[in-house]
Amino acid sequence: MKTRVIIFFGLLVLIAAIFISACKKNDVQPGEPHNPTYIDLTIPAGWPTPTSDIFANNKLTEEGFQLGKKLFYDGKLSKDGNFPCASCHQQFAAFATFDHDFSHGFDNSFTTRNAPGLFNLAWMTKMHWDGGINHIEVQPLAPITAQNEMAETIDNVLNKLRADTEYPALFKSAFGNTDINSQRMLKALAQFMGSIISSNSKYDKVQRGEASFTATEQNGYDLFKAKCETCHKEPLFTDNSFRNTGLAVNPFLNDFGRMRITNDKNDSLKFKVPSLRNVMLTFPYAHDGRFYSIGAAIDHYRTGIITTQPTLDPLLVNRIAITNTQKNDLIYFLNTLTDTTMTKAARFAQ
Amino acid sequence: MMKINTLLVCCFLSLVMISCQKAISPNTATGTVKITIRNTVKGNPMVLNTGNYTNSFGEQYNITKFKYYLSNVSVTTTPINTFNGRYYLIDQSNPASLSFSFEAPVDTYYSLKFLIGVDSARNVSGAQTGALDPLNDMFWTWNSGYIMAKMEGNSPQSPVVNNKVEYHIGGFAGTNSVLKNYGFIITDPAGINIREGKISEIFMDADFDTWWQGVFNLKIADNPVVTTPGVLAKSISDNYVSMFSITDIKNY
Numbered sequence: 001m002k003t004r005v006i007i008f009f010g011l012l013v014l015i016a017a018i019f020i021s022a023c024k025k026n027d028v029q030p031g032e033p034h035n036p037t038y039i040d041l042t043i044p045a046g047w048p049t050p051t052s053d054i055f056a057n058n059k060l061t062e063e064g065f066q067l068g069k070k071l072f073y074d075g076k077l078s079k080d081g082n083f084p085c086a087s088c089h090q091q092f093a094a095f096a097t098f099d100h101d102f103s104h105g106f107d108n109s110f111t112t113r114n115a116p117g118l119f120n121l122a123w124m125t126k127m128h129w130d131g132g133i134n135h136i137e138v139q140p141l142a143p144i145t146a147q148n149e150m151a152e153t154i155d156n157v158l159n160k161l162r163a164d165t166e167y168p169a170l171f172k173s174a175f176g177n178t179d180i181n182s183q184r185m186l187k188a189l190a191q192f193m194g195s196i197i198s199s200n201s202k203y204d205k206v207q208r209g210e211a212s213f214t215a216t217e218q219n220g221y222d223l224f225k226a227k228c229e230t231c232h233k234e235p236l237f238t239d240n241s242f243r244n245t246g247l248a249v250n251p252f253l254n255d256f257g258r259m260r261i262t263n264d265k266n267d268s269l270k271f272k273v274p275s276l277r278n279v280m281l282t283f284p285y286a287h288d289g290r291f292y293s294i295g296a297a298i299d300h301y302r303t304g305i306i307t308t309q310p311t312l313d314p315l316l317v318n319r320i321a322i323t324n325t326q327k328n329d330l331i332y333f334l335n336t337l338t339d340t341t342m343t344k345a346a347r348f349a350q
Numbered sequence: 351m352m353k354i355n356t357l358l359v360c361c362f363l364s365l366v367m368i369s370c371q372k373a374i375s376p377n378t379a380t381g382t383v384k385i386t387i388r389n390t391v392k393g394n395p396m397v398l399n400t401g402n403y404t405n406s407f408g409e410q411y412n413i414t415k416f417k418y419y420l421s422n423v424s425v426t427t428t429p430i431n432t433f434n435g436r437y438y439l440i441d442q443s444n445p446a447s448l449s450f451s452f453e454a455p456v457d458t459y460y461s462l463k464f465l466i467g468v469d470s471a472r473n474v475s476g477a478q479t480g481a482l483d484p485l486n487d488m489f490w491t492w493n494s495g496y497i498m499a500k501m502e503g504n505s506p507q508s509p510v511v512n513n514k515v516e517y518h519i520g521g522f523a524g525t526n527s528v529l530k531n532y533g534f535i536i537t538d539p540a541g542i543n544i545r546e547g548k549i550s551e552i553f554m555d556a557d558f559d560t561w562w563q564g565v566f567n568l569k570i571a572d573n574p575v576v577t578t579p580g581v582l583a584k585s586i587s588d589n590y591v592s593m594f595s596i597t598d599i600k601n602y
Contacts, residue, residue: 137476186477
């Protein structure tokens, strides 16, 4: 009797197991377990939670991150092999283009805007100076296909990746099988870019009580909170809004910023408030890189603002009064925003 | 002993049931709705490249590309709404794209609904595949969002380079959204009569000539190129919303 019962239960368990495994969702071919290493994006203490989770439909994994990193540094994504993402987004310059107002693109061309640094993108609600990009995953489509950047087609890029000796295996470890398609490529790039967090500058250490400002830095910080904070909001040093700071229109570019996206004349000459983290590394400054030094950028607020532009930000109609001493203090403070932990991190390096 | 046995059997069975829940299809019998589209110009089948057309303003043109998205396609009858979360890219150069099918519970339906375009949620949700893959050349890279409908061609009346005519119609947010819900009430008493395992085929025409007039008169000479969201794109969509007509329904 006993053995009969045991056999009976054994059978039941077997049947149940077969049913259960048969009924599992079948994303991965049977016999090929896909066990990626899931990782979490660590939100620095005291920071706001990102308004939308960029990894909600793109589970962050070590394999996805590594694939994204390889893609970011790979010239194959450009037409002639010379313009990987990293050619314009250099780690030592906080992923901006070092010392260039405009970056070099395919066939001796220039970009028409200054390349911003890439970090803390998980908090960025809209990308590009005009906010035209609404999701981190679709951003790479712009540089890859732009004639003055990487000048390639998505189709060609995918074919190059499929023909490569390494990529099929990397896509498999990230996504479960060797299929290479645009969605997977874009999601992997998003995993890499979205993971770059800058939160270990001297400023951050001061906030955490691990360091203290000098008197000059503290004066600069106080001034910053009084005059700049509304737009360059801590801890990200941007409020993600679009504003006109009263810059003259560059007649070569005729760039009216946000208006191109919204078609609303109230948005004329508005550009995204850039983060000032790592600002000492991301010169030249402004959407067209017109200011070659941080001093020149600050002087704009003191004396350069064109106050007759109808869409000028109300905060700037009287310009910003800053004495020479205060300007000096401010620069000392901005220096504390440089995060060499990020710019030297092996994890983000090629 | 017997008692424990039954209990355990029940346990196992319910375990099996739970794990299988997703796979078990509802008991309702279903049939297939097949939609077949014919793109036309003034009632004649559209011929890409070589077809020569004249609009009601006397402007001549040809068409080299003609594609558009349909989504949220459903047949409805109270209380059934066969919501279909798929996206279809109708492309005149790809005959396979001109018809598509989905399942619906057995019933008689008197209405067909769809959205012309890609709903706004999908425009802000990152990288997509299938009909929504950016490879289909229906995604703006510099101003994220789908081109909902696209026509390209040439016209001697176009003042721009190579006499190009280019309409890339999109924009999913705000007052200039081009997204259009469209529906047909079917008056034929036979309706769309879905029977188990059978196909009901709905034949629709989509007439390009509607793009030029209807709500707004839009001449090639004035607007040869519309490739950004905005008032003009919205006006064209206000015209093209009436592009569709049902020409026949066959209940097999």
